[in-house]
Amino acid sequence: MHISGNTIFIPGATSGIGLELALALHAKGNEVIVGGRRAELLAQITAEHPGIHTIRIDTTDADSIRDASSRVIAEHPELNVLIAMAGIMHPEDWTRPEGFLASAEATVTTNLLGPIRLIAAFVEHLRSRPDATIMTVSSGLAFTPLRITPSYNATKAAIHMLSESLRLQLAGTSVTVSELEPPSVATDLMPGQRESAFAMPLDEFITEVVGLIESDPDAREIQVERVKFLRYGEARGDYAETVAALNHLDPHGN
Known part of the structure; x- marks a missing residue:
């Protein structure tokens, strides 16, 4: 992904990483469309950040994704970048069956099924563009688990492998x-x-x-220095120690 000259849709970007990345990419000379569920937040973004486009989308709802994607493509036919940002993270206690199932189901719907549906809705359009990018958002926890968030860890690990697999399937196309x-x-x-x-x-x-994208537009994985401790524990040969450090355990998991 080149740092400028793109038309970018970022669903799940009304706050946090998504919003700040949207603003930074807009400042670099990109047309940016922010998607989110809450109309009041979208209106606030439009008022406070002239030039940012917004659209209502609920990434947990297949019909909403279908309707919003059709509108985004119709209104912004130059769209060439999808950043699937939406995600949730909740603590879960799997030792108490009544305490985790609803959270786990919601996490899978938002963090995994949502990006799958979004990519399905946009991939054909992106393939029609001469230079396009699908950017997924996983986590350092895809590689080193945090004890209190099992479903989050699992969905982000799935996003990592989905990204690896899509890269293989889309090789030779215009989509990275x-x-x-x-x-x-x-x-x-x-x-x-x-x-x-x-x-x-x-x-x-x-x-x-933003600096990493600018310096290496073809990067397969965008990793700030702080995430590498979690990302490469297994490769370094100190995975057990990395898990223990993240979870404040001894190396045997106690």
């Missing part, structure tokens, strides 16, 4: 597949995450991501 792999970032994704000393400041994350 890149995977953004955030570490913990200071947003409201989880309660207390914004204030966490472990979380990377949002502005620093966005600055580094």
